[in-house]
Amino acid sequence: MNPVKPGETPRTPWIVGVSGASGTPYAAAVLRALLDAGESVDLVVSRASRLTLLDETGISFRDAHWQADLREWLSRGADGKPDTFSVDIGAVRHWSAGDLAAGPSSGSYPTKGMLIVPASTASVAGVALGLSKDLLQRAASVTLKEGRKLIVAVRETPLNGQTLRHLVTLDDAGATVVPASPAFYAGATHIQDLVDFVAGRVLDSAGVPHRLYRRWQGELGGGAHRDG
Numbered sequence: 001m002n003p004v005k006p007g008e009t010p011r012t013p014w015i016v017g018v019s020g021a022s023g024t025p026y027a028a029a030v031l032r033a034l035l036d037a038g039e040s041v042d043l044v045v046s047r048a049s050r051l052t053l054l055d056e057t058g059i060s061f062r063d064a065h066w067q068a069d070l071r072e073w074l075s076r077g078a079d080g081k082p083d084t085f086s087v088d089i090g091a092v093r094h095w096s097a098g099d100l101a102a103g104p105s106s107g108s109y110p111t112k113g114m115l116i117v118p119a120s121t122a123s124v125a126g127v128a129l130g131l132s133k134d135l136l137q138r139a140a141s142v143t144l145k146e147g148r149k150l151i152v153a154v155r156e157t158p159l160n161g162q163t164l165r166h167l168v169t170l171d172d173a174g175a176t177v178v179p180a181s182p183a184f185y186a187g188a189t190h191i192q193d194l195v196d197f198v199a200g201r202v203l204d205s206a207g208v209p210h211r212l213y214r215r216w217q218g219e220l221g222g223g224a225h226r227d228g
Contacts, residue, residue: 013040013093014206015104015114015143017136020048021155023118023180024056025078029192029199030117032074032087033210037203040091042104042111043070044136047097048120066094078195097134104139113149114140117202118180121156121163128166128173144173151205153198155180176205186214 014034018027034041050061061069070089077084095102103109132138143150152175167177178201182194200212
């Protein structure tokens with residue numbers, strides 16, 4: 001478990017917000033890696049993201065059964081195969097997206113920061129404009145006002161001028177924008193490798209250690225083979 005730093009409590013979680021953009025495997029990879037790193041997680045799954053999750057995986061995410069649904073989701077690989085990963089979700093706390101009285105809605109609730117993975121253009125706009133229409137947007141606004149890390153993994157293409165302006169607004173406010181853009185120099189041979197690269201870059205921005213992808217070593221051709 002990571003050591004407790006000044007100003008933190010024994011459980012100072014990362015908030016992970018999952019919006020309705022396509023890319024639920026990115027969220028799953030980030031969640032697994034955070035738990036593998038010994039981090040605590042406060043999870044907010046938006047209403048729109050539940051439709052995307054159902055469409056992409058066939059899994060219904062239900063507040064009353066969130067633990068069973070989360071285990072099933074995180075156990076799947078990016079190719080949809082079940083029981084690909086074994087995950088302990090004991091360090092996860094789930095908050096309903098409609099619960100504006102939840103812990104993460106207040107700046108006095110201690111967190112390390114927030115990761116929005118994937119981030120839809122609607123969630124980007126809501127956070128940039130300070131709308132706080134649900135817990136995901138409210139928690140992100142609180143994260144910014146408290147000066148904590150906010151990582152926004154935007155997943156959309158093409159990006160129009162309005163969304164680009166919203167992203168610049170978030171950057172100006174102190175957020176880090178991490179487009180969900182896989183790279184190929186790490187020697188990807190499977191869809192999970194591409195997903196893990198994006199998840200790894202999100203965690204790099206958050207300062208969380210991981211081993212999700214092979215890092216660049218300054219050697220051309222290194223991506224032509226996989227490390228053992």
